[in-house]
Amino acid sequence: MFGRGKSAEKSIYHHPLLGEVALVRSWRARRVTLSVRPSGEVRLTYPRFVAKSRALEFLESRVEWVEQSRQRLAQRGLTKREFSPEQIEQMRREAKRVLPERVAFWAQKFGFSYGRVTIRAARSKWGSCSGENNISLSLFMMTLPEHLRDYIIIHELCHTVHHNHSAAFHSLVDRCVEGKEKYLRSELRNIG
Numbered sequence: 057m058f059g060r061g062k063s064a065e066k067s068i069y070h071h072p073l074l075g076e077v078a079l080v081r082s083w084r085a086r087r088v089t090l091s092v093r094p095s096g097e098v099r100l101t102y103p104r105f106v107a108k109s110r111a112l113e114f115l116e117s118r119v120e121w122v123e124q125s126r127q128r129l130a131q132r133g134l135t136k137r138e139f140s141p142e143q144i145e146q147m148r149r150e151a152k153r154v155l156p157e158r159v160a161f162w163a164q165k166f167g168f169s170y171g172r173v174t175i176r177a178a179r180s181k182w183g184s185c186s187g188e189n190n191i192s193l194s195l196f197m198m199t200l201p202e203h204l205r206d207y208i209i210i211h212e213l214c215h216t217v218h219h220n221h222s223a224a225f226h227s228l229v230d231r232c233v234e235g236k237e238k239y240l241r242s243e244l245r246n247i248g
């Protein structure tokens with residue numbers, strides 16, 4: 057076949073575990089390559105001098121790798137969720153309006169005392185408590201449901217008593233959230 061300008065032949069292969077795989081028989085490729093796109097799409101490219109069955113054998117040998125790559129991409133998509141600068145500014149305003157008030161509410165309820173509350177654009181952690189008992193909270197907390205925001209605030213307030221993650225610290229948190237610390241912690245972890 058000498059189709060004008062034709063450099064590749066594409067087809068779809070249905071893999072029992074991976075689902076649809078795009079097969080590309082390429083006139084330019086020199087070897088078999090496999091790639092996973094950010095969308096999760098799998099593409100198997102093979103040179104025209106390699107039989108399709110050989111290319112599929114290669115795919116078969118890399119099934120686990122494809123699954124791991126897809127998982128990694130899915131996780132990255134969660135933690136790198138994109139927000140526009142406008143959305144971030146809006147969240148910051150909301151956070152400043154809502155969170156310090158909530159900190160004051162829980163502190164009063166359980167008798168904690170703290171210094172300042174600062175709102176930051178932190179992505180790596182939801183909150184922290186300094187040695188001087190100043191509490192810092194991430195504006196991305198506004199993406200969470202209210203009960204998880206309260207859980208984070210209570211966690212940081214408990215650090216004003218225990219500046220560590222000791223058993224005593226966790227039992228204090230657990231008492232404040234009525235025995236649901238483990239459950240809340242795993243719920244928060246699943247969100248990312």
Ligand SMILES: [Zn+2]
Nearest residue numbers: 211215220221
């Ligand atoms: Zn902590």
